[in-house]
């Protein structure tokens with residue numbers, strides 16, 4: 533048996549239809565967890581859950597917009613009714629917009645903050661209510677928040693996005709100490725990926741080319757990789773494996789931490 537075993541644990545993964553969230557769902561299910569995938573992309577989400585079941589894992593999909601509080605209640609309730617508990621929440625759903633601050637479109641920025649910050653706040657509220665002693669799941673747990681290297685350092689063009697990811701970083705620490713203080717048995721940590729090749733990542737590269745930060749589209753990916761000491765940019769599995777550690781009991785003494793998974797980019 534692999535050393536990391538999530539058998540008996542139930543995970544809810546927001547934005548799990550594709551990208552990092554989908555890879556995390558496959559990774560957790562492959563290590564024994566039952567996973568509930570929430571997303572606004574119904575067809576892709578159902579497909580991801582179906583593929584996990586086909587491979588012998590336990591998975592289900594629920595339509596879940598993280599900006600909608602009643603859909604959070606429904607998603608948490610669905611996990612508990614379907615699989616008998618909730619021990620892991622991955623606040624993965626996120627959106628990205630790039631524009632220079634002098635061109636800021638406040639409606640787009642508000643929408644981004646609603647998904648990337650308010651969606652994560654709501655996740656803490658409803659998951660912790662379920663996980664805490666006396667709650668309907670009641671066995672404590674681990675909340676894993678997808679921040680970014682953009683929550684650690686400045687990046688031209690990413691004002692609203694960096695504001696949102698910086699907020700997630702510090703929210704994680706407050707939730708860690710608050711849930712500890714209240715005796716909930718719920719750990720909270722943030723993950724800070726560097727560039728990861730997903731739909732969001734590819735969109736970002738196009739935007740950086742548009743801003744003149746990368747010389748042209750053809751060489752953009754290779755040019756970006758040169759900023760990474762390990763010699764490559766990230767793939768979703770790099771991030772899923774960090775989440776796997778934080779989800780498992782191997783990290784039982786880790787809370788309020790920020791795990792930087794960026795191939796050394798932010799220290800180069």
Ligand SMILES: NC(=O)c1ccc[n+]([C@@H]2O[C@H](COP(=O)([O-])OP(=O)(O)OC[C@H]3O[C@@H](n4cnc5c(N)ncnc54)[C@H](O)[C@@H]3O)[C@@H](O)[C@H]2O)c1
Nearest residue numbers: 547551552597598624625626680725727728730731732733
């Ligand atoms: N790709 C990268 O380079 C990178 C780097 C650092 C951090 N991240 C973060 O990792 C997380 C996953 O990113 P990804 O690269 O897989 O992006 P992605 O765009 O491929 O996937 C994001 C998922 O979130 C879902 N989503 C968006 N709005 C939602 C909402 N309101 N409710 C529920 N689901 C919603 C999307 O439908 C999609 O399935 C995000 O929080 C992102 O900010 C990504």
